[in-house]
Amino acid sequence: MENDTQTSTDFILLGLLPPSRAGLALFILITPIFLMALAGNLSMVLLILLDAQLHTPMYILLSQLSLMDLIYVSTTVPKMASGFLSGNKYISFLGCGFQSFFFLTLAGAEGLILMSMAYDRYVAICCPLHYPIRMNRRVCVLLILGSWAIGALNACAHTVYAFHIPYCRSRAIDHFFCDVPAMLTLACMDTRVYEYTVFLSTTFFLLFPSTVIVFSYGKILLAVCRMSSREGRRKAYSTCSTHLTVVTFYMAPFAYTYLRPKSLRSPAEDKVLAVFYSMLTPALNPVIYSLRNKEVLGALGRVTQRICSGKM
Numbered sequence: 001m002e003n004d005t006q007t008s009t010d011f012i013l014l015g016l017l018p019p020s021r022a023g024l025a026l027f028i029l030i031t032p033i034f035l036m037a038l039a040g041n042l043s044m045v046l047l048i049l050l051d052a053q054l055h056t057p058m059y060i061l062l063s064q065l066s067l068m069d070l071i072y073v074s075t076t077v078p079k080m081a082s083g084f085l086s087g088n089k090y091i092s093f094l095g096c097g098f099q100s101f102f103f104l105t106l107a108g109a110e111g112l113i114l115m116s117m118a119y120d121r122y123v124a125i126c127c128p129l130h131y132p133i134r135m136n137r138r139v140c141v142l143l144i145l146g147s148w149a150i151g152a153l154n155a156c157a158h159t160v161y162a163f164h165i166p167y168c169r170s171r172a173i174d175h176f177f178c179d180v181p182a183m184l185t186l187a188c189m190d191t192r193v194y195e196y197t198v199f200l201s202t203t204f205f206l207l208f209p210s211t212v213i214v215f216s217y218g219k220i221l222l223a224v225c226r227m228s229s230r231e232g233r234r235k236a237y238s239t240c241s242t243h244l245t246v247v248t249f250y251m252a253p254f255a256y257t258y259l260r261p262k263s264l265r266s267p268a269e270d271k272v273l274a275v276f277y278s279m280l281t282p283a284l285n286p287v288i289y290s291l292r293n294k295e296v297l298g299a300l301g302r303v304t305q306r307i308c309s310g311k312m
Contacts, residue, residue, distance in 0.1 A: 057140040100155075118217060
């Protein structure tokens with residue numbers, strides 16, 4: 001039985017894992033994925049910070065992607081794990097608000113960072129002579145700050161609305177984090193107008209970056225076909241395939257989850273899809289970018305050598 005001493009403003013996260021052997025098996029499976037995401041993204045952030053040869057727009061943007069993924073898994077997974085292990089599924093009103101805000105901020109900002117990374121590669125390959133001007137450090141910083149700011153503004157608007165509507169039904173959220181659409185099902189007022197706003201917001205944060213990414217890589221592939229250097233073509237193709245893999249892993253589950261009509265959505269399916277963009281993608285991104293990137297592997301060797309020789 002849940003703790004009856006909790007205040008009426010608390011929410012209950014029903015979670016992802018059932019209180020059974022199957023839930024325990026899933027927990028054992030999720031734990032290494034979570035640790036892999038933490039270790040991989042933290043390593044990427046530190047590696048890019050410590051190695052001067054990676055202080056270029058491409059890798060600075062990549063460090064932001066890793067930082068976002070690091071915060072992503074830290075925002076949702078620990079609370080889910082503690083709820084499963086302790087049996088206490090309550091989350092305070094304020095805690096739920098912060099979780100929702102950070103999740104929405106990162107969801108919006110990460111799509112814009114992926115778009116900025118695609119633009120960076122487009123300029124580098126298609127307009128190499130203009131690269132020092134069009135992707136200098138100032139432009140890179142503006143892209144990063146703009147991604148965080150737009151994501152935060154969008155998150156603030158949705159979070160303020162979601163936490164000011166009346167909840168007069170059960171306060172049990174059928175999810176493993178405070179997902180706004182899952183919360184709206186508990187509201188005791190008509191939220192259809194706001195649901196259209198969520199749809200439009202999601203469309204913008206998916207459609208706009210996706211359009212820029214497709215355009216950028218379309219131009220890149222056309223440019224690659226005209227390259228005389230086999231090594232240049234190989235490197236460009238590798239960059240395209242790596243980035244498009246990450247984009248697909250991140251955006252496809254989001255699009256399928258939030259752009260479907262409400263009548264076609266189910267809490268169980270939404271939770272499974274959320275595992276992809278909140279756990280699997282953050283765990284896979286560092287692996288994809290490091291194993292297929294000779295510069296990252298080279299930087300890892302240099303930093304490791306410096307650590308071993310005590311010259312850090």
